[in-house]
Amino acid sequence: MSQDINTAPASGTRDFLPNQLRLREKVFQIVKDSFESFGFQPLQTPAFERLEVLTGKYGDEGEKLIFKILKRGEKEQSGEADLALRYDLTVPALRAFANHRQELPTIFKRYQIGQVWRADRPGKERFREFTQCDIDIYGTAAASADLEILLVINQTFRRLGLNNHLKIHVNSRLFLQEMANAYRIPTHTAAHIMVILDKADKIGMDAVAQQIVQAIEQQGIAHQCQDFLHDMTQKNAKHLVVEKVGQQENGRKIIHDIQWLIQQVQLLQPNTKIVFDPFLVRGLSYYTGFIFEVFSEENKGALSAGGRYDNLSRTLIGHDMPICGGSLGIERIILLLEKTWQNTDHQQQTFFLTVWDQNMLAVTTQFAQELRLQGLHIYLDLSGKEMKHQLKFADKNGYRFCFIIGPDEITNQQVVVKDLVNQKQEKISCKDYRQVAQYLKKLVELQII
Amino acid sequence: MSQDINTAPASGTRDFLPNQLRLREKVFQIVKDSFESFGFQPLQTPAFERLEVLTGKYGDEGEKLIFKILKRGEKEQSGEADLALRYDLTVPALRAFANHRQELPTIFKRYQIGQVWRADRPGKERFREFTQCDIDIYGTAAASADLEILLVINQTFRRLGLNNHLKIHVNSRLFLQEMANAYRIPTHTAAHIMVILDKADKIGMDAVAQQIVQAIEQQGIAHQCQDFLHDMTQKNAKHLVVEKVGQQENGRKIIHDIQWLIQQVQLLQPNTKIVFDPFLVRGLSYYTGFIFEVFSEENKGALSAGGRYDNLSRTLIGHDMPICGGSLGIERIILLLEKTWQNTDHQQQTFFLTVWDQNMLAVTTQFAQELRLQGLHIYLDLSGKEMKHQLKFADKNGYRFCFIIGPDEITNQQVVVKDLVNQKQEKISCKDYRQVAQYLKKLVELQII
Numbered sequence: 021m022s023q024d025i026n027t028a029p030a031s032g033t034r035d036f037l038p039n040q041l042r043l044r045e046k047v048f049q050i051v052k053d054s055f056e057s058f059g060f061q062p063l064q065t066p067a068f069e070r071l072e073v074l075t076g077k078y079g080d081e082g083e084k085l086i087f088k089i090l091k092r093g094e095k096e097q098s099g100e101a102d103l104a105l106r107y108d109l110t111v112p113a114l115r116a117f118a119n120h121r122q123e124l125p126t127i128f129k130r131y132q133i134g135q136v137w138r139a140d141r142p143g144k145e146r147f148r149e150f151t152q153c154d155i156d157i158y159g160t161a162a163a164s165a166d167l168e169i170l171l172v173i174n175q176t177f178r179r180l181g182l183n184n185h186l187k188i189h190v191n192s193r194l195f196l197q198e199m200a201n202a203y204r205i206p207t208h209t210a211a212h213i214m215v216i217l218d219k220a221d222k223i224g225m226d227a228v229a230q231q232i233v234q235a236i237e238q239q240g241i242a243h244q245c246q247d248f249l250h251d252m253t254q255k256n257a258k259h260l261v262v263e264k265v266g267q268q269e270n271g272r273k274i275i276h277d278i279q280w281l282i283q284q285v286q287l288l289q290p291n292t293k294i295v296f297d298p299f300l301v302r303g304l305s306y307y308t309g310f311i312f313e314v315f316s317e318e319n320k321g322a323l324s325a326g327g328r329y330d331n332l333s334r335t336l337i338g339h340d341m342p343i344c345g346g347s348l349g350i351e352r353i354i355l356l357l358e359k360t361w362q363n364t365d366h367q368q369q370t371f372f373l374t375v376w377d378q379n380m381l382a383v384t385t386q387f388a389q390e391l392r393l394q395g396l397h398i399y400l401d402l403s404g405k406e407m408k409h410q411l412k413f414a415d416k417n418g419y420r421f422c423f424i425i426g427p428d429e430i431t432n433q434q435v436v437v438k439d440l441v442n443q444k445q446e447k448i449s450c451k452d453y454r455q456v457a458q459y460l461k462k463l464v465e466l467q468i469i
Numbered sequence: 470m471s472q473d474i475n476t477a478p479a480s481g482t483r484d485f486l487p488n489q490l491r492l493r494e495k496v497f498q499i500v501k502d503s504f505e506s507f508g509f510q511p512l513q514t515p516a517f518e519r520l521e522v523l524t525g526k527y528g529d530e531g532e533k534l535i536f537k538i539l540k541r542g543e544k545e546q547s548g549e550a551d552l553a554l555r556y557d558l559t560v561p562a563l564r565a566f567a568n569h570r571q572e573l574p575t576i577f578k579r580y581q582i583g584q585v586w587r588a589d590r591p592g593k594e595r596f597r598e599f600t601q602c603d604i605d606i607y608g609t610a611a612a613s614a615d616l617e618i619l620l621v622i623n624q625t626f627r628r629l630g631l632n633n634h635l636k637i638h639v640n641s642r643l644f645l646q647e648m649a650n651a652y653r654i655p656t657h658t659a660a661h662i663m664v665i666l667d668k669a670d671k672i673g674m675d676a677v678a679q680q681i682v683q684a685i686e687q688q689g690i691a692h693q694c695q696d697f698l699h700d701m702t703q704k705n706a707k708h709l710v711v712e713k714v715g716q717q718e719n720g721r722k723i724i725h726d727i728q729w730l731i732q733q734v735q736l737l738q739p740n741t742k743i744v745f746d747p748f749l750v751r752g753l754s755y756y757t758g759f760i761f762e763v764f765s766e767e768n769k770g771a772l773s774a775g776g777r778y779d780n781l782s783r784t785l786i787g788h789d790m791p792i793c794g795g796s797l798g799i800e801r802i803i804l805l806l807e808k809t810w811q812n813t814d815h816q817q818q819t820f821f822l823t824v825w826d827q828n829m830l831a832v833t834t835q836f837a838q839e840l841r842l843q844g845l846h847i848y849l850d851l852s853g854k855e856m857k858h859q860l861k862f863a864d865k866n867g868y869r870f871c872f873i874i875g876p877d878e879i880t881n882q883q884v885v886v887k888d889l890v891n892q893k894q895e896k897i898s899c900k901d902y903r904q905v906a907q908y909l910k911k912l913v914e915l916q917i918i
Contacts, residue, residue, distance in 0.1 A: 025787050026519070027568035030552055033515035035565040037572060038579075041511045057841040059819050059848030062490045066482035066598050067516060067554075067584060068536075070475070087517075090537045090550050092588045099548015101539050103479055105516070116484040119476035123486060125866040127851055130487075135516060139541045149515050157851065164830055165851045171838070284831065288838050338474050370508050381613055382733065385620075389737050392506040392624070399508030402576055402606065402614045417574045 032140070032148030043361065044151075047180065047354055048133050051153055054176040055131040058168065060155055063130040065112035067137075068103045075104075076335070077111050079305070085138040087148075105137040109154045110345070111336065117158055118337035127159040133350070145355065156345030163277060166310045166328060167284050169346045173314065173324050174289050176348065182356065185317045188285070189297035192278055192310045193327070196301065198271045202264050203248035209239055218301040221313075221320065225299075229253050258298050265298075281310060306332045309344065318356065324348045369464050370397040372419035374410045376426045384425050387435070387450065394457030415440045421463060437463070481589070481597030492810065493600075496629065496803055497582050500602060503625040504580040507617065509604055512579040514561035516586075517552045524553075525784070526560050528754070534587040536597075554586035558603045559794070560785065566607055567786035576608040582799070594804065605794030612726060615759045615777060616733050618795045622763065622773050623738050625797065631805065634766045637734070638746035641727050641759045642776070645750065647720045651713050652697035658688055667750040670762075670769065674748070678702050707747050714747075730759060755781045758793070767805065773797045818913050819846040821868035823859045825875045833874050836884070836899065843906030864889045870912060886912070 029035050036044065052062075074086055088101035106112050109132045117128060133153045140146055155172060157165045170188065177183045200210035216231045229252050236245050251260040265271035278296050285294050302311045302325060309328030316323050326346025333341040371391070375384050388398040399419060401410045407424070414422050424436040429447070435456075438445040450456050478484050485493065501511075523535055537550035555561050558581045566577060582602045589595055604621060606614045619637065626632045649659035665680045678701050685694050700709040714720035727745050734743050751760045751774060758777030765772050775795025782790040820840070824833050837847040848868060850859045856873070863871050873885040878896070884905075887894040899905050 025567075025785065027564050027786065029515050029565065029568070030517055030519050033517070035515070035569060036511075036513040037569055038510035038512065041513050045511075056819075057844070057846050059846055061487035062485075062494075063487065064485040064490050066478050066484070067586070068479055068482070068598075070479050084542070087541070087552075088539045088545070089554075090539050090548075092536070093533070096537070097548075099539075099546075103536075105538070115476050116478065118474075119478070120484060120486055125862070127862070129848075129851075137516070149517075160851045160853070162851050162853045164824070164834070164849070164853070167834070168849065168851065171834075175841070284834070287831065288834055336474065337476065370505075375613070382736065385613070385616070385733070385737055389620070389624075395506070397506050397508055399578075400613070400617065402578075402609045402611050402617065404609070404611045404613070413574070413576070 030148075032142030032146075034147065034149070043358060044354055047350070047357060048151075048153075050179050051133065051176055051348065051350070052131070054179045055155055055172060057175070058129070058172045060129045060131040060172070063113055063116060063132055064134065065106065065109070065116045065132070067135070068105050069112055069115070071102055071104045073115055073336075074107055074111060078107055082107065085140055087137050087139055106134075107138060108136050109134055109152050110156070110332075113154070113156065114158075114333055114336050114343075118333075125159075127157065129155070129157050131155045145351070147351070150351050153348040153350040154345060155347075156343055158343050159341060161328075161330065161342035163280065165342075166344050167281055169326060169344050170281060170285050170294075170312060171288060173312075173326070173346050173348070174285065174292055174294075177314070177324075178289075180353065180357065181360075182316070182323075182353070183292070186293065186314055186323065187316075188292065188294040188312055188314050189300045190278055190282055190294060190310065190312045191297050191300035192274055193307050194274045194309060195265060195271075195278065195298060198265050198268070198274055199261060199298070202268060202271060203245060203251075205245055205248060206241065209236065209241065209245070214301050217299045218303055220299055221315070221322075225257070228299075229257065261298050262296070278310065302327060312346070316356070319352060321352065322349060323352055323356075368418065368420045368467065370399050370419060371460060372410075372414040372422040373398050373400045374407060374414075374422055374424050375401045375404070376407070376424070378404070380425060380427075380430075383430065387423075387425060390453040391457060391460070394453055396457055396460055411438075411440070420467070421460075479597075481591030481595075483596065483598070492807060493803055496799070496806060497600075497602075499628050500582065500625055500797065500799070501580070503628045504604055504621060506624070507578070507621045509578045509580040509621070512562055512565060512581055513583065514555065514558070514565045514581070516584070517554050518561055518564070520551055520553045522564055522785075523556055523560060527556055531556065534589055536586045536588055556587060557585050558583055558601050559605070559781070562603070562605065563607075563782055563785050563792075567782075574608075576606065578604070578606050580604045594800070596800070599800050602797040602799040603794060604796075605792055607792050608790060610777075610779065610791035612729065614791075615793050616730055618775060618793050619730060619734050619743075619761060620737060622761075622775070622795050622797070623734065623741055623743075626763070626773070627738075629802065629806065630809075631765070631772075631802070632741070635742065635763055635772070636765075637741065637743040637761055637763050638749045639727055639731055639743060639759065639761045640746050640749035641723055642756045643723045643758060644714060644720075644727065644747060647714050647717070647723055648710055648747070651717060651720060652694060652700075654694055654697060655690065658685065658690060658694070663750050666748045667752055669748055669750075670764070670771075674706070677748075678706065710747050711745070727759065751776060761795070765805070768801060770801065771798060772801055772805075817867065817869045817916065819848050819868060820909065821859075821863040821871040822847050822849045823856060823863075823871055823873050824850045824853075825856070825873070827853070829874060829876075829879075832879065836872075836874060839902040840906060840909070843902055845906055845909055860887070860889070869916070870909075 068089060086107050087105040089103040090096055091100050091102050113132060135149055136152050137149050142148055177186055212235050213232055216228055220228050232252055233249055236242050251257055254260055266275050282294050282296055285292055306329045307327045308330045311327030313322040314324040328344040330342045331340050373388050375381055388400045391398050420441050422438045429435055433451050434447045435450045436445055436447055517538060535556050536554040538552035539545055540549050540551050562581060584598055585601050586598050591597055626635055661684050662681055665677055669677050681701055682698055685691050700706055703709055715724050731743050731745055734741055755778040756776045757779045760776030762771040763773040777793040779791045780789050822837050824830055837849045840847050869890050871887045878884055882900050883896045884899045885894055885896055
């Protein structure tokens, strides 16, 4: 009878209670509807993969965060792992696509909303179990596929009512390469500069410029990179860099492609804030073409990000395949929506049916059954307590409308509907269940007797 | 460039492709709607639990099947586990309820549809990752709660269109106890007899009776159990046993309670096949009151099962709490429905929009965007190939209705709609997108031009 039993979920994980879960599921449904409207199709992979599917994909830091599963039976004693919980959705989805290529279209548009697990240090808004939400287009290098990723992501934010505060930043890995070429920055220095640029949204452009100057001076190539250092330290650095890259035929083509994407989004989804951000890098190493991030005014980190990655498939399916995709930071989005969406208590849509006494149980349950068949949600009291206790329970747990069926009501084929918020009540006829249901559905809409 | 890369999912797990997944999600939605209509609320727990939450709950055989997660970081070398994937939904849900008691109603009706993991030997229709689907009522010992479990399970089968072939067997652990009392069967012998009775649906009643005779003879108590052996070996054994138990006051009460449940279900859900099965045992040891199983004509195993278990909470929340619940064998149900439901190809509800040439891409994408805003699903070609290739791709991948917008159509503000099944086509005006959308929604319904 000890009260010391620890009932908390494992560190970094969460139990979701009904109202939280309903909000999450509502968000997921809107996102799914948006993806489906573009013809994306759902694909689901298992929670765990053979260990070798995941190793070597996420870099040293990522690899440390993989949850590994112990071998079973006699092999448990070895202390070795052969399976691992998925770290993201991207790698397992690509494995699954490779495994089912014969059954799937050559150009395949998939989406998945699913949990991933990372043994990160748990913290505020950082969990070890969280949901990711991905779309990808496999098998085409067409610019129209890149455009579609931007359109569907933007459309999804619109459906969620979040678009007013968002700004989409677009760039291309090809532009960053061309920038290094145009300024004659050596390859290994370029890689270092990318790491610094990637911090721009966290530390600001001034600090970025300063760190770049330092890095180049430390490498003793300041003279060689004179033009670059000059341009980077100007207020209009972005403008100057684009101008420089645009002086070459190849650079012009890359800039044109980025601008085409931006123009198309502006044309097709007017009033979208979307900009060419020549210093956008995206941390992950696997991108090969266009990249994007979506920022909100409220949040520091990106709410969505993605791009084209044509090489990642090499280790998984044995050859390169053009892929572009994007991911919604769905946990961050849910946090934003939890603040802005009206907290609609679902219980207000469920009617609480009291039980007058045990002799009335059968007829009361009958009434519940009939209304359920009409599509209503009916909570039948199960406490067996007195009426006032039943009503107190209903009130405490957020049920607004209650029914009472007593002997008088039986005689007159009526039922009392009580509004616990307004403390009003009225009698309605229950001769025709369909009419009763219509009346009650209206009550739920209007939320008032 | 090796083709030797193994892309199969881990042993005993499955990738779900779009059409399979859509069928599963449709089933889950029907089940959820049914549960919600009774006022059950969703509760979700994490995929893994602290190891000690799960150990000691599932018996020796069950415990061997738990997937354990290796410690991380420096502790990985120890080869020890501290976490484990959930083995069922029952134990984690009860832990979560205990952890959030203050925020949840004292009588709480929860449901969960979620994956569980068991390191079983994979086989035909036996998986290491599979979905469970549970309902439970916490906090009340009322018979009306037992009734509600039966009603909601039966209603769910009706919504799934499966009820015609089903039969519900009801018994009570109290009846089985009383049976042992009435026949003066020693406690340890009674436990052995329950194990044998539990095999009735697999080996048949004749074999069961035979094994019981053997067991009792081996224990050398045949004389003491003479009445029981006599009754069990008769053709009308069930009838005789019920008669015997009914001779006692306590037995009569237990039989009455079971019969009340059955009568109520027959009254409230007419045409339900539901019977008192005095030999129904249910394998799991934790039941304390009424128990049920639902069998179909096609399947040997139960499609649903459950009952009342008032003691399980002891180790998890430190004291007993009345609980009754049930579980749908949702994987078995999905297998049945896959056979009977018409295989509706979802792609037939998605329109395939061809791209005449790259000059027409902008206006074609615009058309796609407008129709998506009207609620339609539009797949825009991303191949960049010739028209005949686009149409071939559409046909091969199950898209029935295709659009063509060429220069002529632009001039006349029209669009060609092509039915790939009937090889018919017609031109429609696209001046008003709302009208176009209405026409197309009708097309999807009728599936014919």
